Amino acid sequence: MEVKDTAIKESHMKAKLKLAPEKQKNKKRKQKWAFRNNWPLHVLLIPGVILALVFQYGPMAGIVMAFQDFKPWLGFFGSEWVGFEHFRAMFEFDYARQVIWNTLIISVMKLITGIIVPITIALLLNEIYRMKFKRTIQTVIYLPYFLSWVILGGILIDILSPDGGLINNVLGLFGINPIFFLGSNEWFRSTIIMTDIWKETGFNTIVFLAAITAVNPNLYEAAAIDGANRWKQTLYVTLPAMLPIIIVVGTISLGNILNAGFDQIFNLYNPLVYETGDIIDTYVYRVGLIDGNFSYGAAVGLFKSFISLILIVIGYRLAYKYANYRIF
Amino acid sequence: MFKKSFALIGITIISMLLIAGCMQKQETETEDGNPIITTVRTLDDGTVFKDGEDVNNNVVTQWAEDELGIKFNTLWTRPNDEQYNQQLRLAMSANEPLPDVFQVTDAQMISDLIESGRVMSIDDAIEEHASPRLKELFEQFPEAFYQATVDGVRYGIPRLSGGNGSDTVMYVRQDWLDEFNLEAPKTIEELEEVMEIFVHEDPDGNGADDTIGITLSAGDVGFGRTNVGDTSFIFGSYGNFMPGLWSEAEDGSIQYGSIQPNMKDALAKLNEWFEKGYLSKEIAIEPEDQAQQSFIAGKSGIIIAPPWAFDYPIGDLFSNNPDAVVKPYALPEGIDGEAGRKGERLMTGSFLFSTEFEHMDKYFEYLDAIYGYTFGESDYFENGLFEGYDYVMQDGDPVYDAAGIEEITGEQKVDPGRYFLPTNVPAIPYQMYGILEEFHETERAPESAYEASLAGREPEYVEAAALVNQQNDIRVENLFTGPPTETMIKSWENLERMELEIFANIVYGNESIDAFDDFVERWKSTGGEQVTTEVNEWYNSVQ
Numbered sequence: 011m012e013v014k015d016t017a018i019k020e021s022h023m024k025a026k027l028k029l030a031p032e033k034q035k036n037k038k039r040k041q042k043w044a045f046r047n048n049w050p051l052h053v054l055l056i057p058g059v060i061l062a063l064v065f066q067y068g069p070m071a072g073i074v075m076a077f078q079d080f081k082p083w084l085g086f087f088g089s090e091w092v093g094f095e096h097f098r099a100m101f102e103f104d105y106a107r108q109v110i111w112n113t114l115i116i117s118v119m120k121l122i123t124g125i126i127v128p129i130t131i132a133l134l135l136n137e138i139y140r141m142k143f144k145r146t147i148q149t150v151i152y153l154p155y156f157l158s159w160v161i162l163g164g165i166l167i168d169i170l171s172p173d174g175g176l177i178n179n180v181l182g183l184f185g186i187n188p189i190f191f192l193g194s195n196e197w198f199r200s201t202i203i204m205t206d207i208w209k210e211t212g213f214n215t216i217v218f219l220a221a222i223t224a225v226n227p228n229l230y231e232a233a234a235i236d237g238a239n240r241w242k243q244t245l246y247v248t249l250p251a252m253l254p255i256i257i258v259v260g261t262i263s264l265g266n267i268l269n270a271g272f273d274q275i276f277n278l279y280n281p282l283v284y285e286t287g288d289i290i291d292t293y294v295y296r297v298g299l300i301d302g303n304f305s306y307g308a309a310v311g312l313f314k315s316f317i318s319l320i321l322i323v324i325g326y327r328l329a330y331k332y333a334n335y336r337i338f
Numbered sequence: 339m340f341k342k343s344f345a346l347i348g349i350t351i352i353s354m355l356l357i358a359g360c361m362q363k364q365e366t367e368t369e370d371g372n373p374i375i376t377t378v379r380t381l382d383d384g385t386v387f388k389d390g391e392d393v394n395n396n397v398v399t400q401w402a403e404d405e406l407g408i409k410f411n412t413l414w415t416r417p418n419d420e421q422y423n424q425q426l427r428l429a430m431s432a433n434e435p436l437p438d439v440f441q442v443t444d445a446q447m448i449s450d451l452i453e454s455g456r457v458m459s460i461d462d463a464i465e466e467h468a469s470p471r472l473k474e475l476f477e478q479f480p481e482a483f484y485q486a487t488v489d490g491v492r493y494g495i496p497r498l499s500g501g502n503g504s505d506t507v508m509y510v511r512q513d514w515l516d517e518f519n520l521e522a523p524k525t526i527e528e529l530e531e532v533m534e535i536f537v538h539e540d541p542d543g544n545g546a547d548d549t550i551g552i553t554l555s556a557g558d559v560g561f562g563r564t565n566v567g568d569t570s571f572i573f574g575s576y577g578n579f580m581p582g583l584w585s586e587a588e589d590g591s592i593q594y595g596s597i598q599p600n601m602k603d604a605l606a607k608l609n610e611w612f613e614k615g616y617l618s619k620e621i622a623i624e625p626e627d628q629a630q631q632s633f634i635a636g637k638s639g640i641i642i643a644p645p646w647a648f649d650y651p652i653g654d655l656f657s658n659n660p661d662a663v664v665k666p667y668a669l670p671e672g673i674d675g676e677a678g679r680k681g682e683r684l685m686t687g688s689f690l691f692s693t694e695f696e697h698m699d700k701y702f703e704y705l706d707a708i709y710g711y712t713f714g715e716s717d718y719f720e721n722g723l724f725e726g727y728d729y730v731m732q733d734g735d736p737v738y739d740a741a742g743i744e745e746i747t748g749e750q751k752v753d754p755g756r757y758f759l760p761t762n763v764p765a766i767p768y769q770m771y772g773i774l775e776e777f778h779e780t781e782r783a784p785e786s787a788y789e790a791s792l793a794g795r796e797p798e799y800v801e802a803a804a805l806v807n808q809q810n811d812i813r814v815e816n817l818f819t820g821p822p823t824e825t826m827i828k829s830w831e832n833l834e835r836m837e838l839e840i841f842a843n844i845v846y847g848n849e850s851i852d853a854f855d856d857f858v859e860r861w862k863s864t865g866g867e868q869v870t871t872e873v874n875e876w877y878n879s880v881q
Contacts, residue, residue, distance in 0.1 A: 082450050085431055105832060167628060173619045174548060192623050193846065280558045280623045281838035282846060288835075297831045302446050302822055 076309040096309035106293070106310065112199075113289040116270040119203045121263050125256060127207050128214035133244060135215070136222045148219070152212030159209075163277025166205055167192065198283040206274060214259060221255040222248060257333035264325035268314045290314050366696075372407045373697045376437040377759065380422045381415035385756040388727075388749075397724045398757035405718060406707060408700050410759075419443050430454070436692040439701060439759065441497055443687035448486050449821035452493050457690040459491045463698040469706040471713060479684050479767055484880040485819040486688040494688025495705070497760045501767025504644040504682045505813055506568040507802045508670065509652060511639045512663040514541040522667045526575050526607070529640075529670045533616040536639035551616035553641040555629030556845075560838045561608075562595070562680055564626045566643045566651060571669040572607060574678020574812060576600035581841065583680060584818035584873055591874050592817050596837045597858045597866065605844045606851045613847060622842035627651075636662060642669070645771070645802035666802035668809055681813030684767050689759075709764050714786030722787045723763075727754040729787070738791045763788075768810065774803035820880065823872035829865030836861060 045052070071086070076096060078089040100106045131151065138144040154162070169176045172188035181189065191201040229247045238246065272291035279287045290310060298307020329335040366374055381393055391397065393412045402408045416422040423444050429436070430447075436456055442448050451457045464476065476483070479498065486494025510522055514536060523529035533551025535541070542549055555567030562570045562581030570580050577600025579585060579593070587593040595601070611617050618624070618632055630651040632638040636659050641652065645666070655662050671677040691698065710716030711723060721736040722729035729736045730746050737743055740751040755763035773789055776782055778800050784790040822830065840857040843849040 082427060082431065082446075103832075105835075164628060167620070167624060171620055173550075188619075190619075193620070281560065281835070281842040282622050282848070284835060284839055293831075296835070301827060301830045303827045303831070306828070 073308065073312055075305050076312045078305055080305040080308070082304070092305075096306045097313065099306065100310055100313065108285070109288050109290055109293045112286060113268055113270045113291075116199055116202055116275075116287075116289060117267050119199070120206050120270070121260070121267060123203060123207050124210060124214060124263060125260055128211050129218050129252070129256065131211060131215045132218035132222060133248065135219060136248070137240070148212075148216070151215060154209045155212045157209070159271075159273035159277045162205070162209065163274075166278060170201065192278055192280065193282045195283055195286040198279070198287045202271070202275060202278065202287065205278075206271060209274075217255065217259060218252060221252045225251040254333040254335060257329050258335050261325040261329040261335070265318055265322035267321055268318050368409045372403065372409050373700055374409045374411050375439055375695075375697060375700065376411045376413055377439045378413050378422075378426070378437045379415055379441065379759070379761060380417065380419060382417055382761075385761075386750070386752050388752055393757070396757050397727060397754050401718070401724070402704060406700070406703055408697075408704055413437055423447060435694070438692050438695040438697070439689055441687050441689050441760065442494075445485055445819060445821045448494060448688060448690065449488070451690055452486065452488050456693055457493055458693045458695070459493055460495060460691060460698070461492050463691075463702070464492070464495075467699040467702040469702065471715075472702065472706055472709065475709070475766065481817070481819075482685040482767075483688075484877075485685065486690065487880040489879065494690050496685035497687045497689060498685050498765050498767055499682060500765045500770050501684055502682060502771055502806050502810060502813065503646070503765075504565050505806045505809075506565070506571070506642050506644050506679055507666045507668065507805045508571075509633075509641050509643055509647070509664050509666050509802070511541070512665040513661065514639045516663075517541060522665070523670050524668070526572075526670050526672050530611075530616075532639070533611070534614075537615050541639060542636055548637060550618055550632060550638045551611070551640065553629060553633040553638040554617060554621055555624065555626045556622050556842065557625040557629065558623075558838075559625075560834075561841050561845075564629075566626050566641070566647050567629045568642045568644075568680060569608070570680035570814075571642060571678070573600055573604040574680075574814065575670070575672025575676055576603040576607075577676070578678060578814060580678065580680045580814045581837075583814060583816040585814050586817060591870075592877050594866070594870060594873075595814075596841075597861050601841075602851060602854045605841060605854060608845045609847055609851065612845050617845075622845065634658060645799050645806055648796060648799045648802060664798065666798055666805055668805050669812075677809070677812045678814050679809070679812055681815040683816060683819065685819075704759070705764070708758050708760075709766075711788055712764050712766055712769070714788050716787075719787055722791065724754045727752045728791065736787070736790065739794060768807065771803040771807040774800050775807040778804035817877065818873050820873075820876045823869060823876065825865050825868040825872055829869070832864060833861055833866055833869070836864075 074086055075089070077091060077093055078086070079092050079095075080086075080089045135144055135148060138147070170178070170191040172178055172190050172193070177191070178188040189197060191197050225248060229251070230243055233243050233247050268290060270289040270291070272289070272295070275287055275289055276292055276295070279292065291314075294307045294310050294314075297303045297310070368374055379393075387393075387396060393415055394410070399410050402410060414425065416425050423442075426440070426442065427447065430451070436451075442451065464473065468476070475498075479496070482496035482498060483492050483494070485496065486492065508523075510532075514520075515522060515532070518535050518539060518541070520532055520535065521528070523532045529552075536549055536551045538547075540547065540549065553567050554569045555564045556569060557564065560582060562568070562573060562583070573580055573595075577598060579595035579598035579600055581596045581601060583595045584592045585595060608617070612619075612621070618629060618638075621629070630641065630643075633641040634651050634654040636655060641647070643652070648664070648666075652664055655664065669677060669679055691701070695701075707716070707718060711719040721731065722738065725731060726747065726749075728751060729738050730743050731737070732742075732746055737746060743749070743751040758764065770792065773792055774795075777784075777793060784793045836857060840849065840853060844851055844854060
């Protein structure tokens with residue numbers, strides 16, 4: 011018995027060994043063959059790769075200026091190297107800490123509300139029976155997503171004005187004194203987050219709605235038979251089914267955690283609210299582009315990118331572990 | 339095999355095209371032996387060409403070639419200063435050959451170019467080639483050269499501005515004044531009385547308490563840095579310094595305006611006005627173009643603005659309310675007749691010349707020829723710039739106004755002045771408003787094509803220009819036109835942010851007026867003192 015078994019095993023192994031090189035050869039041949047046939051497609055790829063190299067990777071060389079005392083007329087090769095001098099200056103400067111702190115608060119709030127609000131709206135929309143009504147609402151919510159902050163900035167300053175702005179007029183009807191949404195440090199961050207929700211919610215709502223439609227209807231039927239009402243169905247069927255997409259959306263936004271929204275804040279902030287509203291990007295803009303302190307601006311920006319990279323890696327690991335989601 | 343070589347050929351052709359694109363060969367002379375002058379420029383949306391003309395082939399380039407024997411070759415254009423500077427900086431860092439002649443507005447870039455040694459000194463060229471009237475003009479405004487002066491050597495020809503073109507006057511709703519039998523305010527106190535009535539007596543007659551006294555703007559750029567809604571006269575009513583401007587102190591040094599004692603008084607006054615509702619609640623939030631809406635909408639009785647604002651934005655008021663009457667008045671004065679206003683800079687940028695440029699004589703010939711129009715003594719522009727463009731002849735007389743030209747030719751009036759190298763008709767500081775003042779005061783007839791083109795503007799505009807020119811002695815100009823100093827690059831963001839924050843917060847009453855003293859201390863100790871020293875070093879080096 012035993013002998014026979016080993017014999018069989020051996021023969022199997024032999025067969026495998028025999029097969030293996032042939033398979034590899036085959037594979038190689040196949041690849042070669044594929045390339046011979048597909049090379050025009052690869053050639054077509056070249057311009058795209060070149061563009062990416064030139065415009066995405068080439069400019070990255072500019073990072074070196076964060077470690078230099080960069081002078082434009084001396085260029086990258088002539089400027090003096092200063093190592094981590096600019097980073098040290100950044101951490102020693104109180105205001106830089108304030109700016110990082112503002113950025114974190116605003117973007118974390120945006121991250122959280124940017125998931126909770128669209129999910130809620132998606133769930134509510136999903137319960138609407140009339141398709142026409144549902145679609146109308148969906149479109150209306152989605153619409154602001156297409157407007158640029160440059161335009162919205164002007165509109166919002168008008169709407170939020172304490173001098174007869176729409177919102178304050180409505181609040182006035184309830185006997186509330188005019189609120190200085192864009193001019194007081196107590197209100198500025200909330201205003202930023204609210205307006206961000208208003209503009210961006212539509213997009214994520216659609217993503218989540220798509221996830222809901224993808225849920226297998228059998229699950230609902232089974233749950234109904236087990237006596238679950240709509241609420242319980244939502245809680246135990248819809249939400250768990252949506253979890254992967256929620257994690258994906260959350261992961262992707264995690265990489266943006268130090269982007270508190272330059273376009274938005276730049277168009278809405280003013281000296282009265284620098285204390286609570288000035289973020290890394292607006293700060294870098296003023297230091298680097300307006301005042302020409304290129305090296306320091308680049309250092310702050312690089313620091314931001316570095317933290318973002320770490321967060322993306324963490325987010326990616328988490329998503330892989332808990333939602334089995336892989337991008338790469 | 340065939341396919342392979344085909345691919346190789348393809349790739350070779352593509353890369354050759356790419357390389358060829360980077361290596362444009364430049365001719366320096368035309369076939370007739372005329373010099374070719376290469377240049378680059380901004381070309382904004384306001385520059386209109388007739389059909390078939392473009393930046394390299396138009397009535398001006400043709401004229402230059404025929405009359406002066408200069409062929410201009412504009413290598414590239416960009417629609418605004420920002421993109422222009424960016425392109426120039428790219429060209430610089432790529433070590434591309436510089437154009438022969440080009441204008442730069444950014445002081446940092448001017449300094450970089452001079453430091454790189456690729457632009458040439460023009461001291462000798464002025465001496466040798468500039469016409470007497472150009473020399474005289476240059477001698478009249480030596481400060482205009484400071485921007486492009488290093489170690490006493492001049493590298494740039496300034497592109498002179500109208501001097502006081504964007505200095506401000508007070509435009510008042512005359513119909514509101516008349517309604518309450520008021521005189522136009524001449525002092526800050528009188529202004530307050532008028533504003534009190536404008537705010538509380540419902541001058542627009544709509545029964546709602548929705549008017550403000552005066553349209554001022556600070557917005558995100560800060561106090562004293564806007565044209566329409568300019569706040570500088572309030573600071574000027576208390577002393578000689580303007581926020582954001584470096585100007586001369588009594589000891590002859592130059593000092594930063596925003597930390598001077600007169601700021602404190604003016605800010606206290608602005609805060610008082612803010613509390614009393616004379617100002618827009620959003621003075622520190624709205625940018626200039628949004629702040630002006632209160633006046634256009636007929637919700638404000640006074641706006642501080644340059645004379646040209648009478649067309650726009652003030653013109654929009656008349657389409658909203660045809661009965662509105664707006665008149666210009668001199669800026670109000672403070673106690674003891676103290677007055678001041680922010681003055682426009684004498685130049686906007688400088689022309690620089692590549693070291694390889696060999697035809698400075700031609701450049702000055704060209705400059706003198708186009709300046710001839712502005713001087714009113716020209717061999718080329720007797721009736722205007724170019725017939726069929728900015729004027730047409732009818733019965734032997736030139737017609738300048740747009741409507742008239744359109745009626746006669748059926749084509750729109752086109753301003754060929756914008757095709758000139760300085761991107762506009764060359765200006766002489768104070769000259770234009772000076773002429774308008776004479777028109778206003780003496781009703782003398784225009785003596786040149788240039789003057790004739792100025793005549794026939796709205797009387798309010800002419801009066802405003804006259805008022806600005808009469809108050810020239812109160813203007814305070816920014817004397818620091820050099821590149822940002824070393825400490826400025828390091829700490830200006832911080833210094834300016836502190837300033838904008840404290841100014842806005844004092845006006846809004848979030849900080850007490852005494853916080854200003856604290857700000858001055860902090861400003862000085864966190865780099866301001868050092869910046870002041872450096873700015874003075876620069877100032878002494880260019881004089």
